[in-house]
Amino acid sequence: MKKIINDPNQVVQDMVDGLVAAFPKTMKKVEGTLVIARSDAPVSNKVGLVSGGGSGHEPAHAGYVGKGMLDAAVCGEVFTSPTPDQVFEAIKAVDGGAGVFLVIKNYTGDVLNFEMAAELAEAEGIQVEKVVVNDDVAVEDSSFTTGRRGIAGTVFVHKIAGAKAESGASLEEVKAVAEKVVGNVRSMGMALTPCIVPAAGEPSFKLDNDEMEIGIGIHGEPGINRTQIDSADAIATALTEKVLEDHDFSGEVAVMINGLGATPEMELFIVNKKVQEILADKGISVYKTFVGEYMTSLEMAGCSVSLLKLDDELKELLDAESGAPAFRM
Known part of the structure:
Protein backbone atom coordinates (compact mmCIF):
# COMPACT_ATOMS: atom_id res chain seq x y z
CA MET A 1 0.00 0.00 0.00
CA LYS A 2 1.37 3.40 -1.02
CA LYS A 3 -0.38 6.38 0.55
CA ILE A 4 0.73 9.81 1.69
CA ILE A 5 -0.43 9.51 5.28
CA ASN A 6 0.93 9.35 8.82
CA ASP A 7 -0.90 6.94 11.12
CA PRO A 8 -3.50 4.89 9.16
CA ASN A 9 -5.81 5.22 12.16
CA GLN A 10 -5.55 9.03 12.24
CA VAL A 11 -6.18 9.90 8.61
CA VAL A 12 -9.58 11.54 9.16
CA GLN A 13 -8.37 13.67 12.06
CA ASP A 14 -5.33 14.79 10.05
CA MET A 15 -7.49 15.52 6.99
CA VAL A 16 -9.99 17.58 8.99
CA ASP A 17 -7.25 19.68 10.55
CA GLY A 18 -5.59 20.22 7.19
CA LEU A 19 -8.84 21.18 5.48
CA VAL A 20 -9.75 23.75 8.10
CA ALA A 21 -6.23 25.16 7.94
CA ALA A 22 -6.64 25.62 4.18
CA PHE A 23 -9.93 27.55 4.43
CA PRO A 24 -9.97 29.33 7.81
CA LYS A 25 -12.24 32.13 6.58
CA THR A 26 -14.84 29.64 5.33
CA MET A 27 -14.93 26.86 7.90
CA LYS A 28 -13.99 25.82 11.41
CA LYS A 29 -13.71 22.61 13.37
CA VAL A 30 -16.18 22.05 16.19
CA GLU A 31 -13.89 21.44 19.14
CA GLY A 32 -13.61 17.81 20.27
CA THR A 33 -15.39 16.46 17.19
CA LEU A 34 -14.87 15.54 13.54
CA VAL A 35 -17.46 18.15 12.55
CA ILE A 36 -16.60 20.96 10.16
CA ALA A 37 -18.93 23.97 10.32
CA ARG A 38 -19.19 27.30 8.56
CA SER A 39 -16.90 29.83 10.16
CA ASP A 40 -19.91 32.05 10.96
CA ALA A 41 -22.14 29.24 12.25
CA PRO A 42 -24.71 29.36 13.64
CA VAL A 43 -26.34 31.93 11.38
CA SER A 44 -29.23 33.57 13.21
CA ASN A 45 -32.73 32.82 11.89
CA LYS A 46 -31.39 30.67 9.05
CA VAL A 47 -32.15 26.98 8.54
CA GLY A 48 -28.96 25.05 9.27
CA LEU A 49 -28.02 22.44 6.68
CA VAL A 50 -26.07 19.36 7.83
CA SER A 51 -24.79 16.40 5.85
CA GLY A 52 -21.95 13.94 6.18
CA GLY A 53 -21.03 10.30 6.18
CA GLY A 54 -17.93 8.20 6.05
CA SER A 55 -14.76 9.92 4.91
CA GLY A 56 -12.98 8.88 1.74
CA HIS A 57 -15.40 10.62 -0.63
CA GLU A 58 -13.63 13.96 -0.72
CA PRO A 59 -14.47 16.67 -1.53
CA ALA A 60 -17.75 15.30 -0.17
CA HIS A 61 -18.90 16.26 2.30
CA ALA A 62 -16.75 18.83 4.07
CA GLY A 63 -15.73 20.51 0.82
CA TYR A 64 -19.34 21.66 0.47
CA VAL A 65 -19.36 23.60 3.75
CA GLY A 66 -19.72 27.31 3.10
CA LYS A 67 -22.14 30.09 2.30
CA GLY A 68 -24.90 28.83 0.01
CA MET A 69 -24.34 25.14 0.73
CA LEU A 70 -23.80 23.15 3.93
CA ASP A 71 -23.57 24.75 7.35
CA ALA A 72 -21.80 21.65 8.69
CA ALA A 73 -20.47 18.28 7.59
CA VAL A 74 -19.86 15.31 9.86
CA CYS A 75 -16.74 13.34 8.92
CA GLY A 76 -17.04 9.71 9.93
CA GLU A 77 -14.11 7.33 9.78
CA VAL A 78 -13.25 6.07 6.30
CA PHE A 79 -16.34 4.48 4.73
CA THR A 80 -17.96 4.39 8.18
CA SER A 81 -21.10 6.25 9.25
CA PRO A 82 -20.53 9.03 11.78
CA THR A 83 -21.87 8.31 15.25
CA PRO A 84 -25.12 9.88 16.50
CA ASP A 85 -23.30 12.03 19.04
CA GLN A 86 -21.10 13.53 16.30
CA VAL A 87 -24.16 14.33 14.17
CA PHE A 88 -25.85 15.80 17.25
CA GLU A 89 -22.86 18.11 17.80
CA ALA A 90 -23.19 19.27 14.18
CA ILE A 91 -26.89 20.01 14.64
CA LYS A 92 -26.22 22.05 17.77
CA ALA A 93 -23.37 23.92 16.08
CA VAL A 94 -25.59 25.22 13.25
CA ASP A 95 -28.87 25.78 15.08
CA GLY A 96 -29.68 29.44 14.51
CA GLY A 97 -33.27 29.21 15.69
CA ALA A 98 -34.96 28.33 12.39
CA GLY A 99 -34.45 24.57 12.57
CA VAL A 100 -31.91 22.20 11.07
CA PHE A 101 -32.20 20.15 7.89
CA LEU A 102 -30.33 16.87 7.39
CA VAL A 103 -29.22 15.56 3.99
CA ILE A 104 -28.63 11.82 4.35
CA LYS A 105 -27.34 9.37 1.74
CA ASN A 106 -29.29 6.13 1.76
CA TYR A 107 -26.88 3.87 3.61
CA THR A 108 -28.26 1.97 6.56
CA GLY A 109 -25.76 3.28 9.10
CA ASP A 110 -26.11 6.88 7.97
CA VAL A 111 -29.90 6.77 8.10
CA LEU A 112 -30.01 5.19 11.57
CA ASN A 113 -27.37 7.43 13.10
CA PHE A 114 -28.67 10.69 11.64
CA GLU A 115 -32.20 9.81 12.75
CA MET A 116 -31.00 9.06 16.30
CA ALA A 117 -29.19 12.40 16.34
CA ALA A 118 -32.38 14.14 15.17
CA GLU A 119 -34.26 12.58 18.08
CA LEU A 120 -31.62 13.86 20.52
CA ALA A 121 -31.88 17.33 19.02
CA GLU A 122 -35.66 17.40 19.12
CA ALA A 123 -35.51 16.39 22.80
CA GLU A 124 -33.59 19.63 23.34
CA GLY A 125 -36.14 21.69 21.45
CA ILE A 126 -34.39 21.89 18.07
CA GLN A 127 -36.73 21.32 15.14
CA VAL A 128 -35.19 18.88 12.64
CA GLU A 129 -36.29 17.69 9.20
CA LYS A 130 -34.48 15.41 6.75
CA VAL A 131 -34.28 13.99 3.26
CA VAL A 132 -32.77 10.65 2.25
CA VAL A 133 -31.02 10.66 -1.14
CA ASN A 134 -31.34 7.48 -3.22
CA ASP A 135 -30.26 8.48 -6.73
CA ASP A 136 -28.36 5.32 -7.76
CA VAL A 137 -30.37 3.43 -10.39
CA ALA A 138 -27.99 0.44 -10.54
CA VAL A 139 -29.39 -1.76 -7.77
CA GLU A 140 -32.38 -1.72 -5.45
CA ASP A 141 -30.61 -3.22 -2.44
CA SER A 142 -26.95 -3.73 -1.56
CA SER A 143 -24.74 -4.85 1.30
CA PHE A 144 -24.94 -1.29 2.66
CA THR A 145 -28.57 -0.34 2.00
CA THR A 146 -32.22 -1.17 1.91
CA GLY A 147 -33.39 0.45 -1.29
CA ARG A 148 -31.29 2.48 -3.68
CA ARG A 149 -27.94 3.95 -2.68
CA GLY A 150 -27.20 7.64 -2.38
CA ILE A 151 -24.26 8.68 -4.56
CA ALA A 152 -23.07 11.75 -6.50
CA GLY A 153 -26.56 13.18 -7.03
CA THR A 154 -26.39 14.12 -3.34
CA VAL A 155 -24.19 17.07 -4.32
CA PHE A 156 -27.11 18.61 -6.24
CA VAL A 157 -29.19 18.31 -3.05
CA HIS A 158 -26.46 20.09 -1.07
CA LYS A 159 -26.30 22.89 -3.63
CA ILE A 160 -29.99 23.50 -4.15
CA ALA A 161 -31.20 23.00 -0.58
CA GLY A 162 -28.25 25.10 0.59
CA ALA A 163 -29.21 27.95 -1.72
CA LYS A 164 -32.81 27.74 -0.56
CA ALA A 165 -31.77 27.93 3.10
CA GLU A 166 -29.42 30.83 2.34
CA SER A 167 -32.34 32.76 0.81
CA GLY A 168 -34.11 32.76 4.18
CA ALA A 169 -36.61 30.00 3.38
CA SER A 170 -38.37 28.13 6.17
CA LEU A 171 -37.51 24.60 7.25
CA GLU A 172 -40.58 23.29 5.42
CA GLU A 173 -39.59 25.13 2.23
CA VAL A 174 -36.05 23.76 2.37
CA LYS A 175 -37.41 20.25 2.83
CA ALA A 176 -39.81 20.67 -0.11
CA VAL A 177 -37.09 21.73 -2.54
CA ALA A 178 -34.72 19.00 -1.32
CA GLU A 179 -37.44 16.41 -1.93
CA LYS A 180 -37.97 17.86 -5.40
CA VAL A 181 -34.28 17.34 -6.20
CA VAL A 182 -34.32 13.78 -4.85
CA GLY A 183 -37.37 13.04 -6.98
CA ASN A 184 -35.69 14.31 -10.13
Missing part, protein backbone atom coordinates in the same frame (compact mmCIF):
# COMPACT_ATOMS: atom_id res chain seq x y z
CA VAL A 185 -32.05 13.20 -9.87
CA ARG A 186 -30.68 9.84 -11.00
CA SER A 187 -27.11 8.50 -11.16
CA MET A 188 -25.09 5.44 -12.07
CA GLY A 189 -21.39 4.65 -11.77
CA MET A 190 -18.68 2.24 -12.85
CA ALA A 191 -15.15 1.32 -11.76
CA LEU A 192 -11.93 0.18 -13.39
CA THR A 193 -10.01 -0.42 -10.16
CA PRO A 194 -10.74 -0.92 -6.46
CA CYS A 195 -9.57 1.35 -3.65
CA ILE A 196 -7.62 0.73 -0.44
CA VAL A 197 -8.99 1.79 2.94
CA PRO A 198 -5.90 3.01 4.86
CA ALA A 199 -6.59 1.01 8.01
CA ALA A 200 -7.18 -2.17 5.98
CA GLY A 201 -4.10 -1.87 3.78
CA GLU A 202 -5.47 -3.98 0.93
CA PRO A 203 -7.96 -3.50 -1.93
CA SER A 204 -11.62 -3.64 -0.95
CA PHE A 205 -12.42 -5.87 -3.94
CA LYS A 206 -10.62 -7.30 -6.96
CA LEU A 207 -10.87 -6.57 -10.66
CA ASP A 208 -8.61 -8.16 -13.24
CA ASN A 209 -6.59 -5.84 -15.47
CA ASP A 210 -9.06 -6.28 -18.33
CA GLU A 211 -12.24 -6.00 -16.24
CA MET A 212 -14.61 -3.23 -15.19
CA GLU A 213 -17.61 -3.18 -12.87
CA ILE A 214 -20.80 -1.45 -14.06
CA GLY A 215 -23.16 -0.05 -11.43
CA ILE A 216 -20.68 -0.04 -8.54
CA GLY A 217 -21.31 1.89 -5.32
CA ILE A 218 -19.05 4.56 -3.83
CA HIS A 219 -17.61 2.10 -1.29
CA GLY A 220 -16.90 -0.56 -3.89
CA GLU A 221 -20.20 -2.38 -3.47
CA PRO A 222 -20.98 -4.70 -6.37
CA GLY A 223 -22.78 -3.41 -9.44
CA ILE A 224 -25.04 -5.06 -11.98
CA ASN A 225 -22.34 -6.80 -14.02
CA ARG A 226 -18.60 -7.27 -14.44
CA THR A 227 -17.34 -7.20 -18.01
CA GLN A 228 -14.23 -6.63 -20.06
CA ILE A 229 -13.12 -3.01 -20.32
CA ASP A 230 -14.92 -1.21 -23.12
CA SER A 231 -14.57 2.16 -24.85
CA ALA A 232 -15.50 5.47 -23.21
CA ASP A 233 -18.45 5.78 -25.60
CA ALA A 234 -19.74 2.35 -24.60
CA ILE A 235 -19.34 3.12 -20.89
CA ALA A 236 -21.07 6.50 -21.23
CA THR A 237 -23.90 4.90 -23.19
CA ALA A 238 -24.42 2.12 -20.65
CA LEU A 239 -24.58 4.54 -17.71
CA THR A 240 -26.65 7.24 -19.41
CA GLU A 241 -29.23 4.94 -20.96
CA LYS A 242 -29.83 3.21 -17.63
CA VAL A 243 -30.37 6.63 -15.99
CA LEU A 244 -32.71 7.77 -18.78
CA GLU A 245 -34.78 4.60 -18.49
CA ASP A 246 -35.58 5.39 -14.88
CA HIS A 247 -37.09 8.88 -15.17
CA ASP A 248 -38.64 11.31 -17.63
CA PHE A 249 -35.86 13.83 -18.32
CA SER A 250 -37.62 15.68 -21.12
CA GLY A 251 -36.99 19.41 -20.97
CA GLU A 252 -33.86 20.78 -19.34
CA VAL A 253 -31.30 18.95 -17.22
CA ALA A 254 -28.11 19.49 -15.28
CA VAL A 255 -25.38 16.93 -15.98
CA MET A 256 -22.66 15.76 -13.59
CA ILE A 257 -19.79 13.61 -14.82
CA ASN A 258 -18.14 12.63 -11.54
CA GLY A 259 -14.71 11.08 -11.10
CA LEU A 260 -14.23 8.49 -8.37
CA GLY A 261 -10.75 9.59 -7.31
CA ALA A 262 -8.20 8.36 -9.85
CA THR A 263 -9.75 9.16 -13.22
CA PRO A 264 -8.01 11.90 -15.23
CA GLU A 265 -10.14 14.85 -16.29
CA MET A 266 -9.22 13.96 -19.88
CA GLU A 267 -11.21 10.74 -19.55
CA LEU A 268 -14.12 12.44 -17.78
CA PHE A 269 -14.43 14.95 -20.61
CA ILE A 270 -14.39 12.12 -23.15
CA VAL A 271 -17.30 10.51 -21.28
CA ASN A 272 -19.06 13.87 -21.18
CA LYS A 273 -18.75 14.23 -24.96
CA LYS A 274 -20.76 11.05 -25.48
CA VAL A 275 -23.30 11.88 -22.75
CA GLN A 276 -23.99 15.23 -24.38
CA GLU A 277 -24.46 13.53 -27.77
CA ILE A 278 -26.94 11.04 -26.30
CA LEU A 279 -28.98 13.79 -24.65
CA ALA A 280 -28.98 15.91 -27.81
CA ASP A 281 -30.18 12.95 -29.87
CA LYS A 282 -33.10 12.54 -27.47
CA GLY A 283 -34.02 16.23 -27.58
CA ILE A 284 -33.01 16.84 -23.96
CA SER A 285 -31.57 20.32 -23.39
CA VAL A 286 -28.52 20.63 -21.13
CA TYR A 287 -28.71 23.74 -18.94
CA LYS A 288 -25.44 23.25 -17.07
CA THR A 289 -22.69 20.63 -16.96
CA PHE A 290 -20.33 19.75 -14.11
CA VAL A 291 -17.24 17.64 -14.84
CA GLY A 292 -14.77 16.74 -12.11
CA GLU A 293 -14.44 15.01 -8.76
CA TYR A 294 -17.47 15.70 -6.59
CA MET A 295 -17.99 12.44 -4.69
CA THR A 296 -15.07 10.04 -4.84
CA SER A 297 -14.10 6.66 -3.45
CA LEU A 298 -10.52 7.22 -2.29
CA GLU A 299 -8.28 6.31 -5.26
CA MET A 300 -10.80 4.26 -7.21
CA ALA A 301 -10.62 4.71 -10.99
CA GLY A 302 -14.04 5.13 -12.52
CA CYS A 303 -16.85 7.61 -12.95
CA SER A 304 -20.55 8.20 -12.54
CA VAL A 305 -23.16 10.04 -14.58
CA SER A 306 -25.90 12.06 -12.86
CA LEU A 307 -28.85 13.82 -14.46
CA LEU A 308 -31.11 16.30 -12.67
CA LYS A 309 -34.35 17.38 -14.33
CA LEU A 310 -34.77 21.12 -13.85
CA ASP A 311 -37.57 23.62 -13.53
CA ASP A 312 -37.27 27.39 -13.09
CA GLU A 313 -36.90 27.17 -9.31
CA LEU A 314 -34.16 24.54 -9.45
CA LYS A 315 -32.28 26.47 -12.14
CA GLU A 316 -32.30 29.63 -10.05
CA LEU A 317 -31.06 27.81 -6.97
CA LEU A 318 -28.43 25.90 -8.93
CA ASP A 319 -27.09 29.23 -10.22
CA ALA A 320 -27.07 30.89 -6.78
CA GLU A 321 -23.80 31.92 -5.18
CA SER A 322 -21.79 29.28 -3.36
CA GLY A 323 -18.76 29.96 -1.20
CA ALA A 324 -18.02 26.28 -0.53
CA PRO A 325 -14.42 25.43 -1.54
CA ALA A 326 -15.47 22.48 -3.74
CA PHE A 327 -18.40 24.18 -5.43
CA ARG A 328 -17.71 27.85 -6.06
CA MET A 329 -20.12 29.80 -8.27
